[in-house]
Amino acid sequence: MRHVISILMENEAGALSRVAGLFSARGYNIESLTVAPTDDATLSRLTVVTRGSDEIVEQIVKQLNKLIDVVKVMDLSQYSHMEREMMFIKVGVEKNTACEAVKRLADIFRGNIIDVSDKTYTIELTGDRSKLDAFVNALKDYRIIEVVRSGSMGIARGEASLHI
Amino acid sequence: MELTGAEIFVECLKEEGVDTIFGYPGGAVLFLYDELYKQHDKINHILVRHEQGAVHAAEGYAKATNKPGVALVTSGPGATNAVTGIADAYLDSVPLVVFTGQVPRALIGNDAFQEVDIVGITRPCVKHNFLVTDVNDLATTIKKAFYIASTGRPGPVLVDIPKDITTARCEFHYPKEITMRSYNPTVKGNKRQVRRALDLMLEAKKPVLYTGGGVVLSGAAHQLTELAHELGFPITNTLMGLGGFPSMDKQFIGMLGMHGTYEANNAMHHADLVIAIGARFDDRVTGNIEKFCPYAKIIHVDIDPASISKNVKVDVPIVGDVKSVIIDMLEELRSRSERPDAAALAAWWQQIKEWQGADCLKYNQDVNAAIKAQFVVEKWWEVTNGDAYICSDVGQHQMWAAQYYKFSKPNRWINSGGLGTMGFGLPAAMGVQMAFPEETVACITGDGSIQMCIQELATCLQYHLPIKVISLNNGYLGMVRQWQEFFYQKRYAMSYMEALPDFVKLAEAYGHVGMRIEKVSDVEGALKEALALKDRLVFMDFITERENNVFPMVPAGAGQNEMILV
Numbered sequence: 001m002r003h004v005i006s007i008l009m010e011n012e013a014g015a016l017s018r019v020a021g022l023f024s025a026r027g028y029n030i031e032s033l034t035v036a037p038t039d040d041a042t043l044s045r046l047t048v049v050t051r052g053s054d055e056i057v058e059q060i061v062k063q064l065n066k067l068i069d070v071v072k073v074m075d076l077s078q079y080s081h082m083e084r085e086m087m088f089i090k091v092g093v094e095k096n097t098a099c100e101a102v103k104r105l106a107d108i109f110r111g112n113i114i115d116v117s118d119k120t121y122t123i124e125l126t127g128d129r130s131k132l133d134a135f136v137n138a139l140k141d142y143r144i145i146e147v148v149r150s151g152s153m154g155i156a157r158g159e160a161s162l163h164i
Numbered sequence: 165m166e167l168t169g170a171e172i173f174v175e176c177l178k179e180e181g182v183d184t185i186f187g188y189p190g191g192a193v194l195f196l197y198d199e200l201y202k203q204h205d206k207i208n209h210i211l212v213r214h215e216q217g218a219v220h221a222a223e224g225y226a227k228a229t230n231k232p233g234v235a236l237v238t239s240g241p242g243a244t245n246a247v248t249g250i251a252d253a254y255l256d257s258v259p260l261v262v263f264t265g266q267v268p269r270a271l272i273g274n275d276a277f278q279e280v281d282i283v284g285i286t287r288p289c290v291k292h293n294f295l296v297t298d299v300n301d302l303a304t305t306i307k308k309a310f311y312i313a314s315t316g317r318p319g320p321v322l323v324d325i326p327k328d329i330t331t332a333r334c335e336f337h338y339p340k341e342i343t344m345r346s347y348n349p350t351v352k353g354n355k356r357q358v359r360r361a362l363d364l365m366l367e368a369k370k371p372v373l374y375t376g377g378g379v380v381l382s383g384a385a386h387q388l389t390e391l392a393h394e395l396g397f398p399i400t401n402t403l404m405g406l407g408g409f410p411s412m413d414k415q416f417i418g419m420l421g422m423h424g425t426y427e428a429n430n431a432m433h434h435a436d437l438v439i440a441i442g443a444r445f446d447d448r449v450t451g452n453i454e455k456f457c458p459y460a461k462i463i464h465v466d467i468d469p470a471s472i473s474k475n476v477k478v479d480v481p482i483v484g485d486v487k488s489v490i491i492d493m494l495e496e497l498r499s500r501s502e503r504p505d506a507a508a509l510a511a512w513w514q515q516i517k518e519w520q521g522a523d524c525l526k527y528n529q530d531v532n533a534a535i536k537a538q539f540v541v542e543k544w545w546e547v548t549n550g551d552a553y554i555c556s557d558v559g560q561h562q563m564w565a566a567q568y569y570k571f572s573k574p575n576r577w578i579n580s581g582g583l584g585t586m587g588f589g590l591p592a593a594m595g596v597q598m599a600f601p602e603e604t605v606a607c608i609t610g611d612g613s614i615q616m617c618i619q620e621l622a623t624c625l626q627y628h629l630p631i632k633v634i635s636l637n638n639g640y641l642g643m644v645r646q647w648q649e650f651f652y653q654k655r656y657a658m659s660y661m662e663a664l665p666d667f668v669k670l671a672e673a674y675g676h677v678g679m680r681i682e683k684v685s686d687v688e689g690a691l692k693e694a695l696a697l698k699d700r701l702v703f704m705d706f707i708t709e710r711e712n713n714v715f716p717m718v719p720a721g722a723g724q725n726e727m728i729l730v
Contacts, residue, residue: 010346013295018287025288055473062470068292068312071346164345 002031003057004076004083004154006162007046010069011037018067019046028052028060032085032151043071043164047153074162076154086150087132088114090122092143102142109135120145128152169299169330170199173263176306177207179338182234184208184225184598186218190238191278192265195330210598210627213619215242217591219249220617223258224555224595227578230383232259232313233595239265240278243324244285248585250320251289255582256404257381259318261309268328269297283324291319299332304339311342316349317468318381349467353484353492361439361463361480362496368437369508370459370515371397374420374449377404377581378442378466384487385409385574388441391490394497395504398516400428402443404581407571412550417516418525421449422718423563426524426727427516429718433725434515435460442466442486445475446582455723465489524716524729525567531684534709537561537636540687541568541608544634547691552604552632553578553596557589557613560642563714565608587616590633594620597629604632604695611637611661621674624701632694633703635667638710646713651720671703682707 009015016035023030031049038045050060057075064073076083093099102121106113111125125135129152136147156162167175173196177185187209189197200209212218215237222233233253237246243264253260267276283295292312294305302325309321365371373395379388385408392399392415399409400420409416418425420432429451432438438460443449450456453475464471464478465486472481482489529539541564544552550572556562556579571577578596580588593607607614614635624631644659668678677700681690687706694702716727 013297014283014287017284021287055477059470059474062474066468066470068344068347 005048006074008072009044011044015069034151049152079156079160081154081156083128083152083154085152087125088148090146093121094119105138166333167336170195172302172336174199174203180310185234186210186221187236188215190242192239192327212623215245216248217620219246220588220591221595223253224592225599226258228575228596229599234261236263240280243282252583252585253320254289257318259314260320261313262322264324266324266326269326286322290322293322295324299329299334307339307342350483351485353482353489357482358492366502370435370512371437372431372435373397373399373439375405375441376402376443378486379408380574382486387490406577407574410572411570423714426522427519429724430519438462440464444471451718451724537564537708540706543688545569555589555593555607557609558584558586559610560714561610561636586613590617590620593631606632608634612641625675631701635705636708638708667705676701678703680705
């Protein structure tokens with residue numbers, strides 16, 4: 001099963017590689033991994049999306065908690081939660097028909113065209129993973145030049161939260 | 165007053181009560197060594213002959229004393245040579261603080277002379293590691309290193325110190341205490357879980373106590389003995405747990421696992437309740453996990469939550485320090501009027517006695533035949549009254565030492581269990597002998613293992629360490645050969661030591677006493693003679709039966725009840 005795991009970690013050099021190293025050393029799967037500092041500059045927040053049986057995910061959470069730099073871990077999949085990912089996608093629009101069609105698709109998916117050149121549109125799109133997949137799929141008849149995805153980040157709904 | 169980084173380093177060691185460290189100098193740590201030179205009356209530095217030896221010696225010291233062992237090595241090759249010892253300490257949960265020198269900060273990342281990213285290299289095999297980037301952080305970092313190494317599930321912590329940090333200056337202040345928001349090991353077990361465990365223990369008809377290295381690390385041997393006696397349950401130890409319960413006690417049914425006793429493995433297989441304390445269901449214990457303990461509920465006491473339900477699903481998990489939890493269990497037991505089911509226990513013991521009837525550790529020593537390794541270990545146990553510190557290397561001799569030296573006290577059995585590091589024994593024995601200069605310390609080894617850290621014989625001479633080396637020499641890498649005999653149709657690929665040195669001459673060349681013992685009738689006399697040479701290292705090279713096998717054995721893939729007896 002797919003799990004979204006949020007981690008609060010000391011914002012120290014090497015902290016990220018401890019998490020990444022743990023996943024590779026123990027053979028756990030990483031679908032995506034994002035990391036950035038929080039409002040508290042001493043803390044980083046990581047979101048790892050992984051797949052595994054309940055037993056494996058239980059071990060992942062325990063092993064993460066065992067890392068000295070990890071302050072708190074939350075398996076968001078156990079809560080009602082929201083998940084978003086950001087994507088930049090650069091599409092070739094050399095053909096006249098392409099301009100209109102790509103703009104229309106971007107509107108339908110509520111994406112923003114954030115850069116334009118003679119030959120390209122660059123679209124910014126935010127959503128859950130399946131929405132981004134669907135948008136890429138919708139553009140398959142056009143010339144996709146570049147896709148940049150941030151990986152998922154998540155947050156629990158309501159009062160549940162991951163903080164210290 | 166401002167101190168240099170090197171001065172702070174030594175002050176911190178003194179604050180931590182460190183009196184002995186093991187190490188090897190080099191460019192990046194010259195200022196640290198210079199300070200150790202000035203303060204040699206405060207800290208005793210043991211110069212090893214290879215950095216691997218320094219870490220194993222620190223491990224031996226730690227395993228015998230339950231205090232953190234300390235090693236100091238230089239950058240680059242000094243640090244990489246220490247990695248095997250660090251990984252060894254990680255797998256056996258040995259409290260260790262390893263200091264490595266690093267190139268000056270300005271050169272880090274420059275492929276400088278003797279530069280390696282040792283923090284990166286060791287990340288998967290340390291409990292934690294640090295690179296010191298500011299001299300103002302040095303004291304706090306060292307405090308944290310000792311705190312992390314010695315609390316919770318102990319383990320190795322590495323502190324990498326760039327050379328320029330050792331000359332930089334700052335005010336020295338050593339924190340008396342440390343709290344870390346990200347690290348708070350649970351010590352006290354959950355009371356409700358303890359009660360649930362007791363419910364199961366009082367209902368059980370076929371219970372087994374299965375205890376491991378956690379009992380030794382937690383200093384809980386005494387409490388465990390009390391608990392076992394009050395319950396009257398059979399008890400088995402893991403390889404790491406030997407000595408955690410007295411082997412001569414009638415409730416002791418021997419070691420379990422791949423080379424455990426027939427009765428211990430069968431008791432586990434047929435048990436209806438397994439009480440695991442400070443043990444981690446290692447694959448050498450469980451055998452085929454699908455066939456492991458098919459009828460048992462499982463209680464698991466461990467300080468590391470990640471050890472619980474890792475290999476085997478547990479019914480009652482208790483996270484906490486083994487000693488604290490056993491004390492709570494005893495209290496709970498004493499507060500209740502019920503006692504274990506005596507009739508069921510009597511029947512269970514009757515069944516265990518039948519398994520004991522197989523006499524699985526029996527061997528036959530013909531006086532005129534070659535010496536059997538088992539016989540040497542058993543005689544050594546006799547002549548030392550079971551009271552020596554036994555350090556072991558890795559292989560057949562290790563298993564024979566575990567099977568035939570009947571440990572009655574904790575911290576006396578010092579071996580490389582998890583990583584299985586050949587070359588561990590001799591340097592570990594140095595660490596133990598440094599901790600306990602008056603005690604008898606032996607290194608039980610083989611002709612393969614001893615050559616992996618043989619250079620430490622020079623260290624033993626320099627510091628007058630009167631270790632008794634018991635080499636069970638069969639001219640083979642015995643455990644490899646045994647597996648090749650059983651599972652590779654006797655194709656002895658590279659398991660034959662074709663050009664062994666003359667160990668007697670080698671020992672003498674290093675300034676020690678060497679003996680070669682070839683006859684059964686000479687074994688006891690040689691051991692006694694070596695023991696009488698109180699102030700000398702004696703290297704006893706026992707020429708033993710060549711193709712002797714370790715029995716009993718659970719073959720790979722088999723269940724615990726599917727042992728090969730002979």
